[in-house]
Amino acid sequence: MGNPRFWLSLLALTAAGELLAAPPATGNRLSFVSCPIVRDTRSVPCWLSEYEGNTYYLTIQSDVSAEVQPPMLGHKVLVEGVVSAAPAVCGGIVLEKVRLSVMPEQDASCNTMLPADEHYTIDFNPRPPGPSGGRLAFDPSPASATAPAPAPPKGPQTFQLYFDFDKSVSFRHPAPLVSILEMAEKLHATRMTVTGVRGAHKLSNGNLLQESAGVGQRRAEEVAGLLLGAGLKIPATTTWIDGTPDADGVDDWQSRRVTVELLP
Amino acid sequence: MRVNISNKGKYWCSSLLLLASLCSDGHAQPASAPADLWWAPGSGQMLPASVDYPDESGRLGLINTSGAIGTSGHPFFEALGTNGRACVTCHQPANAMSLALTTIQQRWQATAGSDPLFAPIDGQNCPDQPRAEAASHSLLLQRGLFRVALPWPPRDSKGNVTTPEFTIEVARDPTRCNRHPVYGIDGTRHEISVYRRPRPAANLRYVSASKFGVTPFIGKTGMLAAVDPETGKPVNMNMMADAREATLKTQAQSAAHSHMEVSKPLTADQLSRIQQFELQLYAAQRWSTLGGALDEAGGPSGLGPQNMANGRDGVLGNNTSNYVFPMEDKWSQLPAGNDAKEKERNGFRASVARGHDVFFYRTFWISDAMHINTVGLGNPIKRTCATCHGMHMTGMDTANGWMDLGTTNRPWALEPPESPWAKELPSLPLFKLTCRADLPPHPFLGRVIYTQDPGRALISGKCEDVGAIVIQQFRGLAARAPYFVNGSAANLRELVDFYDRRFNIRFTEQEKVDLVNFLGVL
Structure with a gap:
C-alpha cells in the first residue's frame, strides 16, 4: 500500500481537483454542462465554472448590452469556448469565443457563491450609479452613430x-x-x-x-x-x-x- | 395659484376645512388632519392649481398645470355609472390620487358603509355578500384592496380566448368568490378574482411616457407589446399592475365598466377630458413634518410637486446622465443648526440624504427575481434599489416594468403562519398554478407555483409572468398607505423590511430609518 500519508495527501489533492486535472491545451474547444459559480470581487462579481477539475472564467456582471451575459445560479449552464493562453481571470482559465446558455430546468445544487478574495481582482470598473462619464448601455456607440x-x-x-x-x-x-x-x-x-x-x-x-x-x-x-x-x-x-x-x-x-x- | 397660502385660495381652505394655520402660513404644520377631506362625486368643487393636503409625514402637494378647474360636469369627478361612483372615488386628491386605507375606514364610519366606495361590484370580497356587513368588505377595510375580476382563460387584445401555459386551481378561497357558482373560475362568468390597491392617477405623464426602450416587442420577454388603438404605436405598458390596459383612455373606459358600472361606453369627449386632466396633474410630498419645505428655492430638484411638473418624462434615471431622484447633495453637508428646530430639520434632512444614498448606492444581491435576473444580468446580481426602480423622478421601471419581487408569490409573499393557535387567518386567495410539462418551467419557481395573485400571467398566460407586477411610482407615498399591489406593507417601514427579508440585504437599523425617511418625502 506504500506510505499512507502519501495516499491521504493524494486523496485530499484529488478532492480539491488540484492534481489530477490536466491543464487544458490552448486552442482546445470545450463544450460542457456544469454549475456556474459566482465569485464576488470588490467591484462586480465574476462568473466561473468547473469542468474536469479545472476552473474556467466565463464572464463578469456588467450590463444587459454585454456580449457575454452571466448565467444563473439555480441552473446549470451550457458552456462553449476555446481555451485561451490569456492570464487567468478571477482564478479561472479564460475561454475565448465563449457562449453561455442557461439550462432551463432548475438545479438546486448550483448554489456556490464565493466571497471576495484579495487574490482575485478584475480589470473592470463598473459604471457607477448616477451621472458619470460612462456610456449608457442602450445608447448607440459613437461609431454606429456616425456610420x-x-x-x-x-x-x-x-x-x-x-x-x-x-x-x-x-x-x-x-x-x-x-x-x-x-x-x-x-x-x-x-x-x-x-x-x-x-x-x-x-x-x-x-x-x-x-x-x-x-x-x-x-x-x-x-x-x-x-x-x-x-x-x-x-x-x-x-x-x-x-x-x-x-x-x-x-x-x-x-x-x-x-x-x-x-x-x- | 397655491391655494393654501394665497388670498385667492382662502375659499378653498374653508371649503375643505383646512386648518387656519395651514391657510395663513404655507409652511406651517397642520395640527391634525381635517375632519373631512373626502371628495364626493358630483360635489362640483373647484380644484385649484395648487393645493396641499395633510398626510402621515407632513403635507402632500398637488399641482394642476392647467390652472384651477371647475369639476362640475367633469367626467373624472361625476358619477357616470349606476353605482354612484366617479373616478375620483378611488383616486382622491388628498391621497395623492390614490386611496389610503385610513380614508376608506373613515368613509365606512361616516356613512355606515353606504358610500358608493363600497359598491358590491368590487368594494366587497364578492358581489353577492351582504352589503351592510363589514365582513363583506374585509379586504377593502383592512388592506385597502378592491376586487379585480379578470376573465379566464385570458383574452388577447382582440378579445379572442388564448391558451395559457398553465392550469389554475383555487387552493384557498377566504373571500368565497373564486369558487363561487357565478363569479368563480368555474362559475358562469369564468372569472378570477384578485384583490389590488388602486394606483395614483397623478404624474401620469411619466407613467405613460413611451420613449425609452419601447419597441413593438417587450424588452424583457420579446413578446408583442400592447399598442395604442388610436395611433397603432407600441406603449410602455407601465400603467396597471398587470399592464392590461394600453393607454389612459382604454384604462378609463375599462374602469368605467368594471368599477363604475356605466351602462354604455364613455364618449370620445369624456375620454379626452379624463386623459387631459390626468396628464396635467402632479403629486408629491411638499412639506415634511420634520424636514420642512421640500420645494424651497435651491433645494433638491427631485423633490416637491413643482419639480414633478417641470421634470423630464420617459428618462432612465439609473444611468450615466441622470439620477432617479436628484438630490444634488443639497442635504448631505448641512450644518448642525443654530436652534433646536433647525437642528431637528437639518438632522432629518441629513437622514433623507443618507436614505437616498442607500437607495442609489447600497449594493445587495438581487436573486431569483423574474424579469430582472432573467434579462441578461445574471442571477444573482450585485446591484442597488435603483437597478429596478430606475425611472427618473418616479422610481418605476422605464419600460415594460413588471417583475416578480415576491410580493404575491410563495415563498416570499406575506402570509400569516398556519397553526392551530394562529389568531390571524389568511385573508387573500391562494392559487395553485401548474405549468405545462412540454415548456420550460418558471426559472425560479418551477412548474408548480402558489400565488395570491398571478399578476401579469392572468393577461399573458405565460408561466414566467406568474406573480410579476408592474412597479409603481414612488410619489406621494406618505398620503396613500398601505403599499404593494396587495397592501401587504402597512407602512413604509414594513415595505423596507419586506425587501430586507426578500433579498437578505441585512440593512442596518440606521439604513432602514434613513430609507423610510427618504421614501416619505417623495
Missing part, C-alpha cells in the same frame, strides 16, 4: 435568430425582430419564410446533447406570429427542422436558431 447609411437592400435578405437551450423567444430577440421589421419595410418584402431548428451539441465528453423535440416548430411559429402580430402584412411560410439533430462540437450554439428570409 454611413447602408445601401438600399436588394434581393432576399436573411436573418438568423439564436436561442438559449430549449428556449423560445426571450429578451434576446426584440432587437433582431425590430431589424427584420425595418428590413421588410425597406425591401418592400412580399413574402417571408421562417424556419425553426432544433439544435444539438457535441459535448467534450463525447455525449450528444439534444434540444427537446418540437422546439424548432415552437420557435418558428412564435417568431412568425410575433412578426405578423407586429404589423408585417405579407404571406409567411413557416417550416421547422425537428428531427434528430447531430453536432460536431464547433459553434454548436448556432444550431439553436430560427432563420427568417425576406423576399422582395
Whole structure:
C-alpha cells in the first residue's frame, strides 16, 4: 500500500481537483454542462465554472448590452469556448469565443457563491450609479452613430435568430425582430419564410446533447406570429427542422436558431 | 395659484376645512388632519392649481398645470355609472390620487358603509355578500384592496380566448368568490378574482411616457407589446399592475365598466377630458413634518410637486446622465443648526440624504427575481434599489416594468403562519398554478407555483409572468398607505423590511430609518 500519508495527501489533492486535472491545451474547444459559480470581487462579481477539475472564467456582471451575459445560479449552464493562453481571470482559465446558455430546468445544487478574495481582482470598473462619464448601455456607440447609411437592400435578405437551450423567444430577440421589421419595410418584402431548428451539441465528453423535440416548430411559429402580430402584412411560410439533430462540437450554439428570409 | 397660502385660495381652505394655520402660513404644520377631506362625486368643487393636503409625514402637494378647474360636469369627478361612483372615488386628491386605507375606514364610519366606495361590484370580497356587513368588505377595510375580476382563460387584445401555459386551481378561497357558482373560475362568468390597491392617477405623464426602450416587442420577454388603438404605436405598458390596459383612455373606459358600472361606453369627449386632466396633474410630498419645505428655492430638484411638473418624462434615471431622484447633495453637508428646530430639520434632512444614498448606492444581491435576473444580468446580481426602480423622478421601471419581487408569490409573499393557535387567518386567495410539462418551467419557481395573485400571467398566460407586477411610482407615498399591489406593507417601514427579508440585504437599523425617511418625502 506504500506510505499512507502519501495516499491521504493524494486523496485530499484529488478532492480539491488540484492534481489530477490536466491543464487544458490552448486552442482546445470545450463544450460542457456544469454549475456556474459566482465569485464576488470588490467591484462586480465574476462568473466561473468547473469542468474536469479545472476552473474556467466565463464572464463578469456588467450590463444587459454585454456580449457575454452571466448565467444563473439555480441552473446549470451550457458552456462553449476555446481555451485561451490569456492570464487567468478571477482564478479561472479564460475561454475565448465563449457562449453561455442557461439550462432551463432548475438545479438546486448550483448554489456556490464565493466571497471576495484579495487574490482575485478584475480589470473592470463598473459604471457607477448616477451621472458619470460612462456610456449608457442602450445608447448607440459613437461609431454606429456616425456610420454611413447602408445601401438600399436588394434581393432576399436573411436573418438568423439564436436561442438559449430549449428556449423560445426571450429578451434576446426584440432587437433582431425590430431589424427584420425595418428590413421588410425597406425591401418592400412580399413574402417571408421562417424556419425553426432544433439544435444539438457535441459535448467534450463525447455525449450528444439534444434540444427537446418540437422546439424548432415552437420557435418558428412564435417568431412568425410575433412578426405578423407586429404589423408585417405579407404571406409567411413557416417550416421547422425537428428531427434528430447531430453536432460536431464547433459553434454548436448556432444550431439553436430560427432563420427568417425576406423576399422582395 | 397655491391655494393654501394665497388670498385667492382662502375659499378653498374653508371649503375643505383646512386648518387656519395651514391657510395663513404655507409652511406651517397642520395640527391634525381635517375632519373631512373626502371628495364626493358630483360635489362640483373647484380644484385649484395648487393645493396641499395633510398626510402621515407632513403635507402632500398637488399641482394642476392647467390652472384651477371647475369639476362640475367633469367626467373624472361625476358619477357616470349606476353605482354612484366617479373616478375620483378611488383616486382622491388628498391621497395623492390614490386611496389610503385610513380614508376608506373613515368613509365606512361616516356613512355606515353606504358610500358608493363600497359598491358590491368590487368594494366587497364578492358581489353577492351582504352589503351592510363589514365582513363583506374585509379586504377593502383592512388592506385597502378592491376586487379585480379578470376573465379566464385570458383574452388577447382582440378579445379572442388564448391558451395559457398553465392550469389554475383555487387552493384557498377566504373571500368565497373564486369558487363561487357565478363569479368563480368555474362559475358562469369564468372569472378570477384578485384583490389590488388602486394606483395614483397623478404624474401620469411619466407613467405613460413611451420613449425609452419601447419597441413593438417587450424588452424583457420579446413578446408583442400592447399598442395604442388610436395611433397603432407600441406603449410602455407601465400603467396597471398587470399592464392590461394600453393607454389612459382604454384604462378609463375599462374602469368605467368594471368599477363604475356605466351602462354604455364613455364618449370620445369624456375620454379626452379624463386623459387631459390626468396628464396635467402632479403629486408629491411638499412639506415634511420634520424636514420642512421640500420645494424651497435651491433645494433638491427631485423633490416637491413643482419639480414633478417641470421634470423630464420617459428618462432612465439609473444611468450615466441622470439620477432617479436628484438630490444634488443639497442635504448631505448641512450644518448642525443654530436652534433646536433647525437642528431637528437639518438632522432629518441629513437622514433623507443618507436614505437616498442607500437607495442609489447600497449594493445587495438581487436573486431569483423574474424579469430582472432573467434579462441578461445574471442571477444573482450585485446591484442597488435603483437597478429596478430606475425611472427618473418616479422610481418605476422605464419600460415594460413588471417583475416578480415576491410580493404575491410563495415563498416570499406575506402570509400569516398556519397553526392551530394562529389568531390571524389568511385573508387573500391562494392559487395553485401548474405549468405545462412540454415548456420550460418558471426559472425560479418551477412548474408548480402558489400565488395570491398571478399578476401579469392572468393577461399573458405565460408561466414566467406568474406573480410579476408592474412597479409603481414612488410619489406621494406618505398620503396613500398601505403599499404593494396587495397592501401587504402597512407602512413604509414594513415595505423596507419586506425587501430586507426578500433579498437578505441585512440593512442596518440606521439604513432602514434613513430609507423610510427618504421614501416619505417623495
